[in-house]
Amino acid sequence: MEVRRTVPVALDVDSNDAALLEDTVDTFLWCAQYVVDHAFQGESVTTSKTTLDDETYDDVREKTDGFNGGLVQAARNKAAEACKSVVARWKNGKKASKPRMTSPHVVYDHRTATFHDEYVSLATTDGRIEADYVLPDKDSDTPHAEYLFADEYETTGAELHRKHGEWQLHIHCKMEVESDTPEQATTENGTVLGVDLGVNNLAITSTGTFWTGDEFDHWRREYENRRGDLQECGTRWAHENMQSVGRKEEARFKMTLHRISNELVAEARDHECSVIAFEDLTDIRDRTGASWGHKWAFNRLYEYVEYKAEEHGIDVEQVDPENTSRRCSHCGFTHPDNRESESFECQKCGYENHADYNAAKNIGLRYLRRNQTGGDEGEPLGVRLNSGTLNVNGEYESPAEVSARTGVHAEESHPFTGG
Numbered sequence: 001m002e003v004r005r006t007v008p009v010a011l012d013v014d015s016n017d018a019a020l021l022e023d024t025v026d027t028f029l030w031c032a033q034y035v036v037d038h039a040f041q042g043e044s045v046t047t048s049k050t051t052l053d054d055e056t057y058d059d060v061r062e063k064t065d066g067f068n069g070g071l072v073q074a075a076r077n078k079a080a081e082a083c084k085s086v087v088a089r090w091k092n093g094k095k096a097s098k099p100r101m102t103s104p105h106v107v108y109d110h111r112t113a114t115f116h117d118e119y120v121s122l123a124t125t126d127g128r129i130e131a132d133y134v135l136p137d138k139d140s141d142t143p144h145a146e147y148l149f150a151d152e153y154e155t156t157g158a159e160l161h162r163k164h165g166e167w168q169l170h171i172h173c174k175m176e177v178e179s180d181t182p183e184q185a186t187t188e189n190g191t192v193l194g195v196d197l198g199v200n201n202l203a204i205t206s207t208g209t210f211w212t213g214d215e216f217d218h219w220r221r222e223y224e225n226r227r228g229d230l231q232e233c234g235t236r237w238a239h240e241n242m243q244s245v246g247r248k249e250e251a252r253f254k255m256t257l258h259r260i261s262n263e264l265v266a267e268a269r270d271h272e273c274s275v276i277a278f279e280d281l282t283d284i285r286d287r288t289g290a291s292w293g294h295k296w297a298f299n300r301l302y303e304y305v306e307y308k309a310e311e312h313g314i315d316v317e318q319v320d321p322e323n324t325s326r327r328c329s330h331c332g333f334t335h336p337d338n339r340e341s342e343s344f345e346c347q348k349c350g351y352e353n354h355a356d357y358n359a360a361k362n363i364g365l366r367y368l369r370r371n372q373t374g375g376d377e378g379e380p381l382g383v384r385l386n387s388g389t390l391n392v393n394g395e396y397e398s399p400a401e402v403s404a405r406t407g408v409h410a411e412e413s414h415p416f417t418g419g
């Protein structure tokens with residue numbers, strides 16, 4: 001089985017290189033649009049990558065003064081996929097028009113990019129450039145470090161995006177994991193995976209895995225732009241098209257949420273958790289400043305996780321969200337000043353971590369405490385961290401100590417492993 005993650009990393013790019021990247025994005029989109037236009041020329045839309053390659057590759061290279069062949073092919077793949085989804089909609093009796101390749105990005109793979117530990121080399125319209133990653137330091141236990149610096153994760157490719165004037169690389173990583181044993185499927189060890197939902201990160205778990213909101217935001221902006229364009233038209237055709245954009249938007253979001261829910265359930269299974277704990281979603285807009293769109297997404301995500309987890313005998317529960325973002329998961333001290341946007345720093349014990357990650361651990365701990373009062377299970381419970389667990393008192397136990405015990409899962413380089 002494979003575990004896949006996408007890690008967004010900002011790039012340090014000087015103005016010369018930035019100009020080259022701009023040019024590369026424009027050329028990439030031009031190529032993709034050229035292929036789309038070609039695919040729509042005949043009586044039926046061509047969706048075969050091989051056919052499109054045969055029919056457009058040489059033209060595209062010539063018209064772009066020899067744009068990198070790997071990028072030309074990536075643009076053609078992008079175009080073929082866009083055409084395929086149009087045809088799929090038509091087959092389902094739905095409306096769809098010729099795709100417009102406007103979202104500024106470039107798709108890279110191992111032929112067009114080389115991923116080093118601290119920098120990336122990217123093909124552009126004029127040879128390669130090198131750009132440093134802007135990262136927290138290596139010893140940090142943020143998810144960036146966990147995936148990018150971990151040998152067991154293999155980088156498979158990336159997408160270059162431009163966001164608020166900054167260049168960002170969304171790096172795709174994968175890891176082979178052993179397939180599940182029968183014991184895992186029937187485990188009843190009471191280990192909890194805590195999940196925090198939010199705007200910047202759609203979801204983050206007590207094991208330190210996070211799902212960024214970037215993709216969600218990206219699509220939302222994309223569709224808002226399209227709707228804006230259509231609104232300006234004001235015709236009946238535009239009105240109908242706007243409704244079609246709305247349906248497309250919903251389908252795209254649902255697809256993303258299905259993928260995230262699958263990965264969340266896989267995370268719970270990888271860590272042998274028998275419970276996935278979310279915060280109660282009722283008032284989440286007040287707490288997180290989330291939009292209606294986000295609340296809709298959180299509810300869908302919860303539903304998807306609930307039914308997918310059930311197939312694996314994993315319970316999905318909601319806990320009281322009060323103070324989960326202000327409470328220190330290490331010492332329990334609760335204060336509004338502990339949290340400053342994405343950073344958590346305990347005013348009492350000095351524990352520092354990503355605020356959403358701290359919240360995810362608290363959500364797991366709250367589930368444990370709530371269920372410990374009855375005490376009828378006998379077994380000590382815990383919250384799963386990346387390596388080891390937190391017990392109900394918030395104390396860390398290493399994997400060796402835990403072995404047969406249950407817990408919220410903790411990261412390897414945890415500040416309190418020394419204790």
Ligand SMILES: [Zn+2]
Pocket residue numbers: 328329330331332333346347348349350351
């Ligand atoms: Zn503390």
